Amino acid sequence: MERPVDMFDREEEWAALASFCEDQAPGATLGVVTGRRRQGKSFLLEAACEQTSGLYHQALEGTAVDSLRLFGARFAEHVGAAAPLAFGSWTEAVDAILGLGRQAPATVVIDEFPYLVKAAPQLPSVLQAAFGPRRPERTGSRTRLILCGSALTVMGRLLADPAPLRGRAAMELLVPSLDFRLAREFWGIDDHRLAARAHAVVGGTPAYRDFARGDSPRGIDDFDAWVVRTVLNRNSPLFREARYLLAEEPDLRDPGLYSSVLAAVATGAVTRGAIANAVGRPTGDLAHPLTVLADAGFLVKADDLLRDRRPVWRIAEPLIAFYHAVMRPVFGRLEARGQAARTWPGRRATFASQVLGPNFEEICRTWVALYTGPATLGTDDLGDIGHGTIHDHEQRAAMELDVVALGPADGKRRRLVAVGEAKWGVELGLEHLNRLRRARTLIERTGGLDVTGTRLLLFSATGFTDDLRAAADSTPDIVLIDLHRLYEGD
Known part of the structure; x- marks a missing residue:
């Protein structure tokens, strides 16, 4: 599968699809692709079907009979039948899908799968039976069936315990923003x-x-x-x-x-x-x-x-x-x-x-999660990244921290890798640095986290005072991040 030249990014997602669709191992396999609407899932899957001469069917809202009829028409078009195929049930249709992979891997995509589930609630159970581990129709096929949908609540229930398809999927691909x-x-x-x-x-x-x-x-x-x-x-x-x-x-x-x-x-x-x-x-x-x-x-x-x-x-x-x-x-x-x-x-x-x-x-938290390394944080061994609140009893106030980065929860005393302040329209100065230092001291007093080497991150879209820049130049635990560094640096 060659990645289409007009596809932006999605290298990881395309590689996962290619690995799934081109798998030569015997036995039909099931994949699930999810993601919020408008993220390009259909574009990815249509491209995969074009590359593998696969069957792509986009389900529509309709009754059970109408939905099965539309799939039969699309299936007939794919195999070059002279007339639409009249499947008597989804069991017959799924067996026909498995039949496409008897000779070689065959990609089949059913997009907007939640529409079919709404019309035919028994369909997940039909697929569960069809993809049974010892069923001859599955073991003798190399069909790569992909179910896709944007209704995340419906798609999430497909694979959740005790849903019929729990444990049946060989690929669970999320297409993010x-x-x-x-x-x-x-x-x-x-x-x-x-x-x-x-x-x-x-x-x-x-x-x-x-x-x-x-x-x-x-x-x-x-x-x-x-x-x-x-x-x-x-x-x-x-x-x-x-x-x-x-x-x-x-x-x-x-x-x-x-x-x-x-x-x-x-x-x-x-x-x-x-x-x-x-x-x-x-x-x-x-x-x-x-x-x-x-x-x-x-x-x-x-x-x-x-x-x-x-x-x-x-x-x-x-x-x-x-x-x-x-x-x-x-x-x-x-x-x-x-x-x-x-x-x-x-x-x-x-x-x-x-x-x-x-x-x-949120951009600042994403930057810490995706684009920082040892030069910035002193380590690349990260766990959770988010926000945090520490109570300052002396000031009788809760101190909110925009960015908190923790080390992995590996059974040892957990490290506080970094704490950060993020302001869009404020020039940050020493008062913001002192606030982070105060937060680090309060966190150390609680005894729950190891603050050795904790970095103090100051994010601003407006800039930093000369005093703050001088402080950052003198110690490695103070890190200043402007918009240029957010978009270009680590």
């Missing part, structure tokens, strides 16, 4: 500050560049105009995308509640109690909605690395955060003709505080 560096390259943005601003709006979802018809901001002075002519443009697919994503998830049966929960998180209510107050529900009533939104890929549950059982919730997709914080409160105005350009100036402060700042913190 592009990280902030790859997103900048994909959108063709040279300016680091502009790239970070754009990422706070559209994130790393590849399809959104097509939604914007390839329109990238042409410079920092064009950013406001770009927002108005793309995501705030009522005639652009980006305008209603966040609402469509919520409507397309089959398990979100109370869209009003789920939308309110997302809006609460986007505007700063990140604990369960704060979310409950914002939406007017008892705290106990939110366990299920939060779990469903996390399973569906809308929310991320981020544990406090310094305090047990104190998680916060973050929105996983920047465009959803942008919609709920910036657009939702004024959506009626934005739908009116000519109001986007008038409305945006009044929403810029909200964008900076509730979207851009939190997204910058």
